Each structure stands twice: as C-alpha cells, then as structure tokens.
Amino acid sequence: MTVSEQDLADRFQDVVDRHERIEPRDWMPEKYRKTLVRQVAQHAHSEIIGMQPEGNWIARAPSLRRKAILLAKVQDEAGHGLYLYSACETLGTSRRELTEMLLSGRQKYSSIFNYPTLSYADVGTIGWLVDGAAICNQVPLCRTSYGPYGRAMIRICKEESFHQRQGFELLATMMRGTDEQRAMVQESVDRFWWPALMMFGPPDAESPNTAQSMAWGIKRDTNDDLRQKFVDMTVPQAEALGVTLPDPELRWSEERQAHDFGQPDWEEFAAVLRGNGPCNTQRIAHRRKAHDDGAWVREAAVAFAERSAG
Amino acid sequence: MSEVRDEWPLYEIFVRGKRGLNHVHVGSLHAADDEMALRHARDVYTRRNEGVSIWAVRSDQIAASSPDEKDPLFAPAGDKVYRHPTFYDIPDDVPHM
Numbered sequence: 045m046t047v048s049e050q051d052l053a054d055r056f057q058d059v060v061d062r063h064e065r066i067e068p069r070d071w072m073p074e075k076y077r078k079t080l081v082r083q084v085a086q087h088a089h090s091e092i093i094g095m096q097p098e099g100n101w102i103a104r105a106p107s108l109r110r111k112a113i114l115l116a117k118v119q120d121e122a123g124h125g126l127y128l129y130s131a132c133e134t135l136g137t138s139r140r141e142l143t144e145m146l147l148s149g150r151q152k153y154s155s156i157f158n159y160p161t162l163s164y165a166d167v168g169t170i171g172w173l174v175d176g177a178a179i180c181n182q183v184p185l186c187r188t189s190y191g192p193y194g195r196a197m198i199r200i201c202k203e204e205s206f207h208q209r210q211g212f213e214l215l216a217t218m219m220r221g222t223d224e225q226r227a228m229v230q231e232s233v234d235r236f237w238w239p240a241l242m243m244f245g246p247p248d249a250e251s252p253n254t255a256q257s258m259a260w261g262i263k264r265d266t267n268d269d270l271r272q273k274f275v276d277m278t279v280p281q282a283e284a285l286g287v288t289l290p291d292p293e294l295r296w297s298e299e300r301q302a303h304d305f306g307q308p309d310w311e312e313f314a315a316v317l318r319g320n321g322p323c324n325t326q327r328i329a330h331r332r333k334a335h336d337d338g339a340w341v342r343e344a345a346v347a348f349a350e351r352s353a354g
Numbered sequence: 355m356s357e358v359r360d361e362w363p364l365y366e367i368f369v370r371g372k373r374g375l376n377h378v379h380v381g382s383l384h385a386a387d388d389e390m391a392l393r394h395a396r397d398v399y400t401r402r403n404e405g406v407s408i409w410a411v412r413s414d415q416i417a418a419s420s421p422d423e424k425d426p427l428f429a430p431a432g433d434k435v436y437r438h439p440t441f442y443d444i445p446d447d448v449p450h451m
Contacts, residue, residue: 069421119401126398130381133364139384140361196381203402342360345386352387 060261065191068134076260079253081135082151083262084193088128089146089153093327095121097161098170106164113210114167120207124200131192147332155313156239158321165218165225165232171211172285173233173240173278179204180274181244189261212281219286226286233282234290238308244271246310275303364413365391367398369405377409385410 052071059066066072095118102118105111129139145151156174161167182204185197218225245251245267257263265273275294282289293306315321362384368377380399385391391410400408419427435441444451 067421069418071421116401119397123398123401126383127381130383133382138361192381199380339360342362342386345390346360346362349387349390 060189060259063187063189063261065194066189067191075256076262077135079257079260079262080190080193081132081137083257084128084132084135084190085137085142085145085151086153088125088132088142089151090157091121091125091128092146093153093157093331095125096327096330097157097159097323098167100161101164101167104164105167110214117171117207117210120203124196124203127196127199128193131190131196134192143335147328147335149319149328152317153327154243155316155321156243157327158316158323159235159239160323162235163228163232165215165228166236168211168214168218168229169232169236171207171209172215172281173211173236174243175204175207175211176278176281177240177243177274179208180270180277184264184270187264212285215285215287229285230287233287237290238312241271241274241305241308242310242313242316244268244274246313247307250310272302275305279303362386362390365395365410366413366416367391367395368409368411369395369399370407371404372406377407380404382413 053073056066056070056072056076059070066076098114098121099118102111102114105114129142132142133139142151146153156177161170179201182197182201186194186201188194188197215229218229248254248266248268251267254263254266258266279289279294279296291306293304295304296302297304316324319325363386364382365385366382367380369380370377383391383394383398385394388410392408395408395410399405431437
C-alpha cells in the first residue's frame, strides 16, 4: 500500500496543529524544509558573525574580570552557532554547504552585526539591547515545531540570560562613573537603539512569509508583536539605567496599555541587507580569512586521524 | 589537497547530566577522530557543568528505526496492557502494592 503525498501532508499538519514536534526523519513539505534551513542557517550565521563586533574589544577590555566575561560570552556565541548548525544539518544540508552559502552571500545573517563597535560601552549595549532583543525573539522559538531547532533554542536561551545581565551590569557600572563614561553609554545606546528594533524584521505588512511560517509552527509571533514586547520590556530598564532611548515618539499609551514608538529607518535596513551596511564587507572578509587560514588545520587533523587508524 | 579532505565526519553527542542518570542526546558536531569529538563535545555542550560523562558516536554508526514503520514496529506493545501495573486489581487494604 502506498501513502499519497496528501496523506503525508495531512499527517504532518496534524502533528503541527497538536503542537507536537516534527523530527528529522519525519516526512515534511519541501517548502517547510527550505524555510527552516533558511531561518536556522541565518540564525547560526548570526551567532558566528556576531562574535566579531565584541571580539573587537577582548584585547582592550579594561580589567581582567571584564576580559574573562567577554571571552566567555564570545565563546558562547560560537557554541550557539554550533548548536544551530547541528540542528540545520539534520535537515539534510551539510556544514560545508552552509559555510559556503554564508561566504558567498547566498544566506544572510542578522543586519545588527554589520554595525561597528566604536567604543567599549558598545560591549554593554550589545549585551543589554541586542541580546535582549535576541531573547525576545528566541524564547517563543523554544516551542517551534521542528524538534532539533527548538531544543537548540532552549540551550541558547539559558545562556543568553548571562549575556544580557552582564551587559546591563557593565552599563550600570559606567553610569555610576564619570560624566564622560555616562556620555559614552548614552552615545552607544543612541547608535544601537534603532538597529536593535530592526532585528525583529520588517513590519508585518511587508513580511510575506510570516503567515505560512506561523501556520507551520516555525514562528510563534509576528515581527511587530515581538518588537512591541521588546520596547515595553526595555523602557523600565532604560529608566533604571538612567539613559534616554532616542525616540521622540516613545510614550506610554493608556489606551493600548503599551508603548507607542517610532519606526526605524526601513530604507537603511534594506540597504544593510543588500550589503551596504558599515561593516558587511569586513565581516565576511574576516570570516573567509579565518576559514581559509584554518584549512591546513582541518586537513592535518584528517591526515592524523587516518594515520592513527592505521 | 582535494576539497573533500578537510571535511570531518559527524558525531552524535550524549551527555550524562549527573551520576545516576542516563546519557541523553544533546546534538551533534564534526571532529576528525574520536578523541577530538570528546574534546569538542566538552567545549560545545558542557561549558556550564552540564555533564559528568560524554559519549561521542559516529552518526553513520547509529541504527535507527524508520518513522515510516512506526506503527508496525511499536504495535506489538499496544495490545499487551498486562505489562502495566494498573492492569491488575488489588484490594485497597493490601499495603505496599
């Protein structure tokens, strides 16, 4: 007896609708697989490229304590990238293909990492705002319909909390310092606020894939809902820090019981995605160099393993 | 050097969270050999004391049941309700049962 494609599709949707998980060897629609590969790979690439902006400050961290924290955080980002590559490989795409698609620009990473880290305060701002936004995005993804992706997200979310808290604590320490240090924090927040809001993706009206992704249980919330949640979460934190979020339209709305806020510059977002952000070229060039410089190590390890196996 | 020579095989990683628990699958990674798989597994999957023991197994060495034969493979257990303790009626006043 053969099972028709329609039967398989019905069974698949039934599992998704019951909020159970799809596992690697289950039948799945080809478009579901493609959408997941694109999303999980983009997520993995973001973690790997995301090591660069902060790695920029490891050698210049102001104390051994801060240096050890930053090293641990950047190592976590590498780990997160590897959890996600591992999840992506269960969909039948090899690591080699994923690396090549990143280097050739066929797969993207988050636009946020194309902005430079100009001052040490940026290390704190990235932890607080960028990792804060990432947590907003990632917590619902722990319940995503694809098992390996959800499990990777659970591990990542546990670790992101340290990232956000170390960033907030770093900024709070600077805010208790000199006027110059407070000015550094404010300047950094001014630069990262809008790019952080862009991390949730385009407005719902311009996000054509959202409806299908939600029907498949890949996404659990729309971009605009998550952005709202992030703003509402961040405002009291900014007050506690004593920094101003650079949005003149930002205010509490009694009627909506949520904050009204302005829109990021979506043209800038599109330009950064097209490759015209401040650091796109540098980020990929650095990743390519690391990959090429490591080739002899990968080859030597294989040669050693073959010889040891005799 | 050919392109394929720098591609490391895939390993599945299992971690025992603490003594007394089973090893549990946590994910996969690439390594050139068994020893490197264990070292990488420590760095990737146990950065925060998540385990006391790691197993690394080449992915191509794992035999798995196919999801397509799910029903026939597990069906024999379906009609053997007598394997479960609740199948048996025991009077309420019999202790420690």
